[in-house]
Amino acid sequence: MNDLDFGTRDKRGNWAPRDALETAPVFVFPPRPLAFLKWLPSYFFPWNVLWMLSALAWWYLVIPPREVLAVLQWGWVLKLFAVNCLAVFLFYGAFELQLYIRRAQGNRFKYNPKFPADHKSPAFLFKRQNVDSLIRGFGTGVPIWTAFEVLVLHAQAAGHVPWVGFSDNPWYLAGLALLLPVIHEAHFFVIHRLIHIPVLYRWVHSVHHNSVNPSPWSSLSMHPVEHLLYFATAAYHLVIPSNPVLVMYQLHMAGFGAVVGHVGFDKVEVTDETAIDSHAYAHYLHHKYFEVNYGDGLIPFDRWFGTWHDGTRKGEEEMQARYERRKARANAR
Numbered sequence: 001m002n003d004l005d006f007g008t009r010d011k012r013g014n015w016a017p018r019d020a021l022e023t024a025p026v027f028v029f030p031p032r033p034l035a036f037l038k039w040l041p042s043y044f045f046p047w048n049v050l051w052m053l054s055a056l057a058w059w060y061l062v063i064p065p066r067e068v069l070a071v072l073q074w075g076w077v078l079k080l081f082a083v084n085c086l087a088v089f090l091f092y093g094a095f096e097l098q099l100y101i102r103r104a105q106g107n108r109f110k111y112n113p114k115f116p117a118d119h120k121s122p123a124f125l126f127k128r129q130n131v132d133s134l135i136r137g138f139g140t141g142v143p144i145w146t147a148f149e150v151l152v153l154h155a156q157a158a159g160h161v162p163w164v165g166f167s168d169n170p171w172y173l174a175g176l177a178l179l180l181p182v183i184h185e186a187h188f189f190v191i192h193r194l195i196h197i198p199v200l201y202r203w204v205h206s207v208h209h210n211s212v213n214p215s216p217w218s219s220l221s222m223h224p225v226e227h228l229l230y231f232a233t234a235a236y237h238l239v240i241p242s243n244p245v246l247v248m249y250q251l252h253m254a255g256f257g258a259v260v261g262h263v264g265f266d267k268v269e270v271t272d273e274t275a276i277d278s279h280a281y282a283h284y285l286h287h288k289y290f291e292v293n294y295g296d297g298l299i300p301f302d303r304w305f306g307t308w309h310d311g312t313r314k315g316e317e318e319m320q321a322r323y324e325r326r327k328a329r330a331n332a333r
């Protein structure tokens with residue numbers, strides 16, 4: 001595919017989509033029913049459907065029966081951990097292998113023309129972005145992800161919190177499933193904005209931002225405190241009556257979903273003619289400019305708080321103007 005049919009490349013080789021980024025036409029007033037209907041399929045396809053299918057696969061193939069979950073034992077806990085490690089390795093690794101090792105589509109649709117593996121940086125453990133990310137992802141990321149999985153599934157199975165059955169309350173659970181991406185977005189925006197407070201940024205979140213040019217492994221390259229906050233999204237299911245499949249859906253949206261925002265390419269080519277949209281540009285701009293796009297735009301928090309960057313020249317100018325205003329305020333103090 002020719003990426004210049006869909007966007008532009010500047011002198012330095014940075015590619016940008018031609019159209020301005022849009023926030024989802026959901027939480028808008030007045031309502032925009034036609035835009036909403038046009039947008040709706042992208043709420044499901046391909047990513048959320050994929051996380052739901054993977055949640056079901058875990059439920060049928062990996063998660064032990066309720067009576068086993070009800071008793072905390074190393075056997076099933078370690079099995080869940082091993083499966084999560086393997087799944088992350090294979091899923092993230094598939095993007096890494098195709099796009100960053102084989103470089104199957106070269107620079108096409110790649111926002112930043114550079115490949116992190118070509119450049120060493122003292123910011124990273126062993127000076128390598130990938131090595132740093134792998135150590136953090138598998139060292140604390142997947143363990144904390146699994147810990148939340150174990151905690152919530154065990155609490156449901158042991159009856160500490162409600163386990164709602166699909167046959168008892170199908171409509172309630174279907175409604176809840178529809179809402180979970182919204183909960184994910186709200187949770188992510190709040191914790192992400194929190195760890196951008198300067199003292200927390202230096203201590204916690206700067207680790208994630210070392211990847212200015214993110215690649216798939218960057219997704220879980222976080223400080224353990226950020227892993228704790230990020231995967232705490234599963235803990236809502238201790239408060240909201242829910243079902244283990246929805247717990248898995250929530251966790252897979254966070255755990256596997258993270259790779260979608262860090263893939264570094266706007267489209268992942270499947271054949272010569274077809275490609276999957278990554279929707280990664282908003283979060284790519286966050287990694288590039290730090291103080292824009294704290295959320296991904298499902299809920300237009302960044303528009304409400306004036307931190308939205310839509311990728312256009314106008315978005316750039318607005319960001320610069322905000323920066324100048326802040327600098328003037330700081331100087332006045």
Ligand SMILES: [Zn+2]
Nearest residue numbers: 208262283287
């Ligand atoms: Zn990120």
Ligand SMILES: [Zn+2]
Nearest residue numbers: 192205209286
């Ligand atoms: Zn950030």
